[in-house]
Amino acid sequence: GQQVKQSSPSLTVQEGGILILNCDYENDMFDYFAWYKKYPDNSPTLLISVRSNVDKREDGRFTVFLNKSGKHFSLHITASQPEDTAVYLCAAGALQGGSAKLIFGEGTKLTVSS
Amino acid sequence: DMKVTQMPRYLIKRMGENVLLECGQDMSHETMYWYRQDPGLGLQLIYISYDVDSNSEGDIPKGYRVSRKKREHFSLILDSAKTNQTSVYFCASSLGTGSSAETLYFGSGTRLTVL
Numbered sequence A: 001g002q003q004v005k006q007s008s009p010s011l012t013v014q015e016g017g018i019l020i021l022n023c024d025y026e027n028d029m030f031d032y033f034a035w036y037k038k039y040p041d042n043s044p045t046l047l048i049s050v051r052s053n054v055d056k057r058e059d060g061r062f063t064v065f066l067n068k069s070g071k072h073f074s075l076h077i078t079a080s081q082p083e084d085t086a087v088y089l090c091a092a093g094a095l096q097g098g099s100a101k102l103i104f105g106e107g108t109k110l111t112v113s114s
Numbered sequence B: 001d002m003k004v005t006q007m008p009r010y011l012i013k014r015m016g017e018n019v020l021l022e023c024g025q026d027m028s029h030e031t032m033y034w035y036r037q038d039p040g041l042g043l044q045l046i047y048i049s050y051d052v053d054s055n056s057e058g059d060i061p062k063g064y065r066v067s068r069k070k071r072e073h074f075s076l077i078l079d080s081a082k083t084n085q086t087s088v089y090f091c092a093s094s095l096g097t098g099s100s101a102e103t104l105y106f107g108s109g110t111r112l113t114v115l
Helices: none
Strands: A004-006 A010-014 A019-025 A032-038 A045-051 A056-059 A062-067 A072-077 A086-093 A108-113 B004-007 B010-013 B019-025 B031-038 B042-051 B054-057 B065-070 B073-078 B087-094 B110-114
Touching (some): A045 A072, B019 B110, B031 B073, B073 B087
Parallel strands (some): A010 A108
Antiparallel strands (some): B019 B073, B042 B054, B087 B110
16 A cells, blocks of 8 residues: 555645645655655656654745654645646655655645736 | 756656656765655655665655666666656665754655657
8 A cells, every 4th residue: 555645636726825735654664754746757856855863844935743653744834836836745754864754645646826 | 066866857757667767866865765646646665765775665665676786776677567657757865874963955856758
């Protein structure tokens, strides 16, 4: 089964709005959680990440919340902009040294309408 | 300029042919990865390489093998390609040690079609 699952295949939000993308995982050994952003015909790039020793990390308009007991993490985007339109991939894994065999979710296609 | 380069960008092969996908990185990253992306399935890890000749299976290694003879270069080989290996293949690299070692840097992808 899918070890990392994103609940929504697609979301639409109006420009300036707030949105939440959700991700659930199964393996409670995972200690690293990330969100990647992918434009069409482009490669995924890291947006924001968090390790399991914190439950929240903020970077500008983007915040990751981690709920380890619920095996759930989310990405909150505030003041959404048209350039946020992309596919968002959540990923989780267990760090071994400095590397992690990241397991990715299926992706959520976000559309920000102006 | 930090970069992960994949060649070729597009490839069409017939069933049973051998396929070689090449990946290079200019960041001296220790760890390199091969993923494939299929609709509705996200990115699935095929192989991970922790350094030269130090390769480990990912979640879906069957039908694939890899080669890493130089730190900056990681190849994915399909011996006798199958139609269900039609996919977009992404190579990635990460530092492996130090600050933000786990951040993956992806190549542009290779769209492989097996007829």
